[in-house]
Amino acid sequence: MEAGPVDLGVLAVERDRALVVISPDGEPAVGLRECLDRGRVVIKDARPGDARTALTSCRPWPWMVIGAVPQLPDGVADLIHGHPVLVLWLGPTPPCLPAHTGSFARFSALAAATGQALEQEVGGMRLAPGAGVLLPGMPGWSRNPQLEALISAHPGGFDLPLESFRSAGRALRAHGVALRPRRDSATGMVSLR
Amino acid sequence: MKANAEVLLLEDDAETLEQLRGHFAAKGFHPMAFRSAGRAIGALRGGAPAPVVAIVDWDLSMAPDQASSSSDALCVLARDLPECLVIVYTANVDSFRVRSEIQRAHPRAWLHDKREGDGSLMDRLDRMLDHPVADLRIQDGTMVVHIPSRDQYHHREAVRLVLRHPEIVTFHSETATRAIRRFGDWLARHGSPAKVVSHGNRRYRLAVGDAQPGAGPHAAPR
Numbered sequence: 001m002e003a004g005p006v007d008l009g010v011l012a013v014e015r016d017r018a019l020v021v022i023s024p025d026g027e028p029a030v031g032l033r034e035c036l037d038r039g040r041v042v043i044k045d046a047r048p049g050d051a052r053t054a055l056t057s058c059r060p061w062p063w064m065v066i067g068a069v070p071q072l073p074d075g076v077a078d079l080i081h082g083h084p085v086l087v088l089w090l091g092p093t094p095p096c097l098p099a100h101t102g103s104f105a106r107f108s109a110l111a112a113a114t115g116q117a118l119e120q121e122v123g124g125m126r127l128a129p130g131a132g133v134l135l136p137g138m139p140g141w142s143r144n145p146q147l148e149a150l151i152s153a154h155p156g157g158f159d160l161p162l163e164s165f166r167s168a169g170r171a172l173r174a175h176g177v178a179l180r181p182r183r184d185s186a187t188g189m190v191s192l193r
Numbered sequence: 194m195k196a197n198a199e200v201l202l203l204e205d206d207a208e209t210l211e212q213l214r215g216h217f218a219a220k221g222f223h224p225m226a227f228r229s230a231g232r233a234i235g236a237l238r239g240g241a242p243a244p245v246v247a248i249v250d251w252d253l254s255m256a257p258d259q260a261s262s263s264s265d266a267l268c269v270l271a272r273d274l275p276e277c278l279v280i281v282y283t284a285n286v287d288s289f290r291v292r293s294e295i296q297r298a299h300p301r302a303w304l305h306d307k308r309e310g311d312g313s314l315m316d317r318l319d320r321m322l323d324h325p326v327a328d329l330r331i332q333d334g335t336m337v338v339h340i341p342s343r344d345q346y347h348h349r350e351a352v353r354l355v356l357r358h359p360e361i362v363t364f365h366s367e368t369a370t371r372a373i374r375r376f377g378d379w380l381a382r383h384g385s386p387a388k389v390v391s392h393g394n395r396r397y398r399l400a401v402g403d404a405q406p407g408a409g410p411h412a413a414p415r
Contacts (some may be wrong), residue, residue: 004360010296010300026293029293029296143393
């Protein structure tokens with residue numbers, strides 16, 4: 001059988017927790033791979049030209065997007081504005097990024113923030129290996145990407161409508177967790193409180 | 194099912210390929226050995242059994258045909274066989290460019306430094322294969338053994354799940370997922386602290402200490 005054409009693995013559909021790193025040369029993605037627990041997150045090393053495809057390959061959406069480019073690639077802004085996606089940027093930040101974007105001058109600080117987001121624990125909840133959330137005192141796990149995002153961003157939040165987190169609120173109520181997604185009247189951000 | 198789990202070996206050097214083949218055969222696995230990426234891709238796309246492990250040499254400059262690259266083979270493994278654990282070995286492991294190319298071809302691939310010698314790769318493979326998970330270990334490439342009772346569970350998909358612990362593994366057939374569910378029942382009957390956890394869409398992982406028997410996703414409120 002002929003080998004035939006092949007498409008890059010980084011653009012294949014990914015249903016586990018995914019971190020898309022957009023850079024011109026792959027250096028930040030390679031560095032992050034060295035310092036993050038890869039049982040907890042899949043790192044997708046994207047170039048500006050394939051960033052949109054890399055983002056849409058993450059189902060339902062990427063857990064985090066890290067950029068190290070001065071301009072936002074075409075078609076990326078609507079994807080990261082429409083969902084609770086953690087956004088971190090290394091170096092100059094392009095316009096059009098969400099207000100909840102974390103900006104970093106040094107790679108080491110960015111890597112530490114990424115590791116912290118993966119290991120974050122809020123009200124006894126933490127990210128399960130691979131995907132989902134482990135709940136306090138409960139067997140199993142909850143598959144809820146909104147809740148994953150809120151836990152990882154804690155105590156920060158998202159510049160998104162409160163309605164974007166309806167499913168997370170219902171999951172918290174269903175499992176007897178006192179925290180809820182709430183909008184901070186001063187910052188306008190939605191966070192777990 | 195009692196069948197030796199397959200291991201894909203892609204190495205252009207005939208002598209090293211033979212060493213790897215012998216090593217895995219001695220461990221009870223069924224080696225599928227190729228000197229060129231094109232042949233390996235052809236076999237994978239031609240319906241060969243899904244290997245549990247793939248060992249891929251990044252530099253295939255001595256391969257008998259150069260129609261496809263190691264990157265092509267990694268892309269096929271990432272897209273068509275994400276359940277396969279992939280180890281790429283290269284002498285250029287310090288190069289950001291090479292690492293990035295490997296990562297873009299297969300985001301989950303593990304890396305091994307070829308400069309440490311073939312013995313180092315085999316030591317690593319042995320540690321991986323012999324490493325117990327809770328009260329379980331892989332034996333002879335065909336079975337998972339419950340160490341306290343010495344009972345055996347024979348199925349390559351169970352071998353795969355133990356080998357990949359604690360990662361989530363996506364299985365691609367109903368036969369495979371049935372085998373994994375039966376493996377979960379078998380673990381529960383043996384009182385093992387290891388549990389099979391379903392993540393939906395034929396995705397499972399072996400959990401130790403963070404899940405109860407039969408635990409799956411909580412009903413997602415809509």
